[in-house]
Amino acid sequence: MFRIGEFSHIARVSSRLLRHYDQIGLFPAARVDPDNGYRYYAIEQLEDLNRILALRDLGLQLDEIRPLVENRVGAGELRQMLLAQQAEARRQMVEAQARVALIESRIAELERGDDPVDLLTRNEPNRVLVGFRETCTGPEHGFELLAELTSCGNVERAAARVHSDFDDTNIDLEIGFLSAEELDGATLRSGRVLEAFPFPGGLVLTAVRVGDPVLAHGVYAAMGRWMAAQEYHLAGPVRELFLRLPGPLPSEPAVVEVQFPIVADK
Structure with a gap:
């Protein structure tokens, strides 16, 4: 005792x-x-x-x-309960880390002020996006969709088009490959069948963002300021072309070209 x-x-x-x-x-x-x-x-x-x-x-x-x-x-039942709690705690930790990163990026944006972002306008041809349309519930879900998609093709042709207003938990997303008509009708491992969608050309404003999409607000804000100063507005859904997927290391962030289809104000 x-x-x-x-x-x-x-x-x-x-x-x-x-x-x-x-x-x-x-x-x-x-x-x-x-x-x-x-x-x-x-x-x-x-x-x-x-x-x-x-x-x-x-x-x-x-x-x-x-x-x-x-x-x-029983110990087995208790273990399952603890494993479920562990998974939930890890999910909350990932969300907290994402919030910290977002706050840090907001602070950095305030400190930078209006530091220039490299912007370019160009005319894009009409193309076809072969992929699928999905409601995306957040960045992690988006990366999962992209990883599944690129398991059957080249990431450098992967692109996405957002059909809804911005909502990081409810995004109406069209995702697929540009100019990849040979994949039309292909079936992914999830059972999704790829189909062809129009990817209209025309004048676009472009910029390159690096890193997690939750940190992209600085690039998007710079594009918005350019449009306001030059008297343009959006002419269609915002698009993103994936130049490189994120790697497993912090030194291997995603590289994405953002495209705003634009038209001059009347």
């Missing part, structure tokens, strides 16, 4: 927590000295305590934990 202070070191929890769990009957001491009230714990109780702590870390309240402990939730 271990006194409560000893057991707190072994279990890596505070004596105060052990007393509280004993008082509410969630994790009673193995023995309480009737003369001085000292609590004693057996090493065999460590497994039960770890189960309680795992359930607590899942976000369950103590009154929700009690019946699970009394019913002796």
